Amino acid sequence: xxxxxxxxxxxxxxxxxxxxxxxxxxxxxxxxxxxxxxxxxxxxxxxxxxxxxxxxxxxxxxxxxxxxxxxxxxxxxxxxxxxxxxxxxxxxxxxxxxxxxxxxxxxxxxxxxxxxxxxxxxxxxxxxxxxxxxxxxxxxxxxxxxxxxxxxxxxxxxxxxxxxxxxxxxxxxxxxxxxxxxxxxxxxxxxxxxxxxxxxxxxxxxxxxxxxxxxxxxxxxxxxxxxxxxxxxxxxxxxxxxxxxxxxxxxxxxxxxxxxxxxxxxxxxxxxxxxxxxxxxxxxxxxxxxxxxxxxxxxxxxxxxxxxxxxxxxxxxxxxxxxxxxxxxxxxxxxxxxxxxxxxxxxxxxxxxxxxxxxxxxxxxxxxxxxxxxxxxxxxxxxxxxxxxxxxxxxxxxxxxxxxxxxxxxxxxxxxxxxxxxxxxxxxxxxxxxxxxxxxxxxxxxxxxxxxxxxxxxxxxxxxxxxxxxxxxxxxxxxx
Numbered sequence: 001x002x003x004x005x006x007x008x009x010x011x012x013x014x015x016x017x018x019x020x021x022x023x024x025x026x027x028x029x030x031x032x033x034x035x036x037x038x039x040x041x042x043x044x045x046x047x048x049x050x051x052x053x054x055x056x057x058x059x060x061x062x063x064x065x066x067x068x069x070x071x072x073x074x075x076x077x078x079x080x081x082x083x084x085x086x087x088x089x090x091x092x093x094x095x096x097x098x099x100x101x102x103x104x105x106x107x108x109x110x111x112x113x114x115x116x117x118x119x120x121x122x123x124x125x126x127x128x129x130x131x132x133x134x135x136x137x138x139x140x141x142x143x144x145x146x147x148x149x150x151x152x153x154x155x156x157x158x159x160x161x162x163x164x165x166x167x168x169x170x171x172x173x174x175x176x177x178x179x180x181x182x183x184x185x186x187x188x189x190x191x192x193x194x195x196x197x198x199x200x201x202x203x204x205x206x207x208x209x210x211x212x213x214x215x216x217x218x219x220x221x222x223x224x225x226x227x228x229x230x231x232x233x234x235x236x237x238x239x240x241x242x243x244x245x246x247x248x249x250x251x252x253x254x255x256x257x258x259x260x261x262x263x264x265x266x267x268x269x270x271x272x273x274x275x276x277x278x279x280x281x282x283x284x285x286x287x288x289x290x291x292x293x294x295x296x297x298x299x300x301x302x303x304x305x306x307x308x309x310x311x312x313x314x315x316x317x318x319x320x321x322x323x324x325x326x327x328x329x330x331x332x333x334x335x336x337x338x339x340x341x342x343x344x345x346x347x348x349x350x351x352x353x354x355x356x357x358x359x360x361x362x363x364x365x366x367x368x369x370x371x372x373x374x375x376x377x378x379x380x381x382x383x384x385x386x387x388x389x390x391x392x393x394x395x396x397x398x399x400x401x402x403x404x405x406x407x408x409x410x411x412x413x414x415x416x417x418x419x420x421x422x423x424x425x426x427x428x429x430x431x432x433x434x435x436x437x438x439x440x441x442x443x444x445x446x447x448x449x450x451x452x453x454x455x456x457x458x459x460x461x462x463x464x465x466x467x468x469x470x471x472x473x474x475x476x477x478x479x480x
Contacts, residue, residue, distance in 0.1 A: 003319035004156035010323025011152055011330060014192065018331050019169050022185045022338070057193065057281065058137075059144030059333040060396045063306050065285055069292025071305030073223075073231025076289065081245045084279045086252030091275040094253060095268035096414050102263075108343075109259040109406070110351035116413040117421035120355045125425065126406065127351035129432055130256040133402030134344045135381055137255070140395040141337035142167055142385040144306075145330055151310040152326025154319075163385055166334060171378040174338045189335045192328035194284060200313055200325065201287020205294050207316050215294050222297060240445045243453035244397070250456070251404030257336075257343035341381070345373035398439060401452025405431035408456075408463045423467030431459030 001009075061079075068076040100106060104115055109130060114123035142163050149162030205215035219226060230237045253259060265271050288309070295308035298315075302308055313325050349370035354361045361369075408427055412419035434455035438444055444451035 002154075003322075004154035006319040007323040007326060008153045008156055010320055011149060011326045014188075014324070014327025015166075015169065015330050015334070018185045018188050018334065019172075021188060022174075024184075057190075057284075057332065058336040059141050059148075059329065061285060061288065062193070062196075062329045062332045063144050063147060063309055064140070064396060065288045066292035066295070066309040067305035067307070069289045069305075070295050070299075070302065070308040072233055072236065073226035073296075074229045075231050075233060075236040075241060076292070078241050078244050078248070080282060080285055082248035083252070083282045083285070085245065085249035087275045087278050089249055090253050091272060093411060093414060094262045094271045094275065097259070097410075098262050098265055098268045098271055106263060107260065108346055108351055109256045110347060112259070112413070113409060113424070114351075117409075117419075117424060119421045119425070122421055122425050122428075123351055124355060125428060126409075127347040129402060129405065129428065131344045131347050131352075131377075133399045134256060134340050135377070135384065136395045137399040138337055138340040138344070138377070138381040139384045139388065140399075141333040141340070142381050143388070143395070145333040145337075146385065147306060148310060148326050148329040148333065151307065151314060152322050152329070154314070160386055163382060166330065167337075167378050167382045170334050170337050170341065171374050174342050174374050185331065185335050185338070189328070189331035192324070193332055196325050196328040197284040197287040199321075200309070200317075201284075201290045204291050204312055204316055208294055208298050212290055215290070215297070218297055219293055226293075226296065235445055235448065237448055239448035240450055243445075243450040247404050247450050247453040247456060248397075248400050250407045251400045251452075254403045254406045254410065255343075255399075256347060256403070257339045260343055260346075261339070341374050341377050342370075344377050345370045348373045348377070397444075397450075397452070401435045401439065401444075401450075401455065402432060404452060404456055405435065405459050408460045412463060412467075418467055419463070420467040420470050422470045423463040423465070426466045427459040427461075427463030430462045431455045434458050 065076065065079055068079075097112065100112065100115065104111075106112055106115065108127070110123040110127045113126045114120060145166040146159035146163040149157050149166070150159040153162075202212070205212045209215040209218055216227075223232075226232055229241060253262070262271060265274075291309050291312060292305070295302070295312045298312055299308060302311065310322075310326070310329070314322050317325075350366045353369060354366055358365075405428055408431075409419070409424040413424070432455075435452055438446060438451035438455065446454060
């Protein structure tokens with residue numbers, strides 16, 4: 001058999017097993033809105049660990065991290081810092097969110113804002129912003145899938161065809177099994193990703209330079225500035241590094257899907273334990289960096305750094321191994337993409353359509369509409385993926401810059417009794433507007449600072465000032 005057939009057969013076998021697990025996850029369970037979105041609030045430590053790993057460690061971790069290691073160098077190390085610090089933040093804010101979710105039956109991020117601030121228009125705004133900035137993250141996964149299948153098949157399947165097939169598969173098992181599909185498919189995905197990251201992270205430097213240390217020595221000689229700040233860039237210096245780490249650390253659990261995933265846990269202690277052990281998984285990212293750094297030397301001049309990992313794997317290993325790596329990479333895209341589209345669809349149906357157009361809709365009707373929205377949003381993201389050339393990390397940072405604007409409303413809502421709806425609304429509008437203007441005008445970074453972080457600072461200032469000024473706006477009594 002030809003190399004492309006061997007690689008493709010391996011990829012399809014892995015994806016088929018993952019899809020089968022996703023479909024079986026919902027067997028013998030009534031998929032009402034509660035089961036579909038939060039898994040009946042019964043996930044223990046193991047399933048929560050797998051669910052969170054499935055959401056956080058995505059195609060970005062697999063291709064985007066190696067791509068930036070290849071094309072940017074030193075600035076890429078922000079990834080290791082922010083993921084770890086994000087779990088520190090989650091240790092303090094996620095358990096009280098779970099308590100509120102259990103007590104009041106919360107199912108979405110917007111439900112929290114509606115409960116805390118007692119205003120449906122703020123909840124609708126939160127939903128709209130959440131969906132708008134989830135789409136780039138979903139697009140990241142779909143784009144990554146196209147790259148993975150195309151390269152791993154030795155171009156036997158075109159990128160567009162790969163994206164169409166993958167999106168159809170994702171939409172199907174989310175439609176059937178909801179959040180349980182994500183958690184159960186994560187078992188296979190995490191096992192394969194750990195194997196793939198360690199195998200290629202150690203193997204590729206060894207094959208080409210005799211070891212990781214020797215590879216770094218060669219890189220330091222050939223490109224002495226690549227591993228320092230600002231690396232291979234001109235404007236991603238130390239200020240950008242620190243402000244981006246802070247932005248993304250605060251935003252790790254502000255993604256609508258991560259926020260909702262906390263409601264799936266069996267207890268608050270499950271989430272605390274999860275926050276303690278999850279950073280261990282981050283170690284795998286270092287191995288992905290090693291591949292990108294090796295590719296700088298072995299594959300100079302790639303037009304798109306996101307192609308570096310699979311290109312060097314294709315040159316270094318036999319086709320069956322490339323198929324395993326491709327299959328692992330495909331699952332790292334499909335698993336998080338599933339939870340992204342599930343969360344966005346639920347927000348559209350429950351927190352945008354129902355309060356505006358059909359307040360009398362039952363939860364069963366909302367669940368049916370959410371399933372339909374899965375198909376609509378999947379098609380939108382597929383279109384954006386086909387006709388956009390944005391790099392994977394850029395898509396991620398765009399999403400983070402947007403969703404982190406929820407941070408003041410969440411944290412002040414939990415821990416500051418003076419937080420008012422008017423302040424949170426005004427702050428969110430100011431922050432999202434600033435992010436949009438700065439990024440659309442290519443002012444990220446601005447004077448060396450992350451545009452998203454500057455917008456977050458503006459958001460926080462506006463929220464606090466307006467909350468202290470407004471007196472007639474009484475917060476909803478959710479803690480009583």
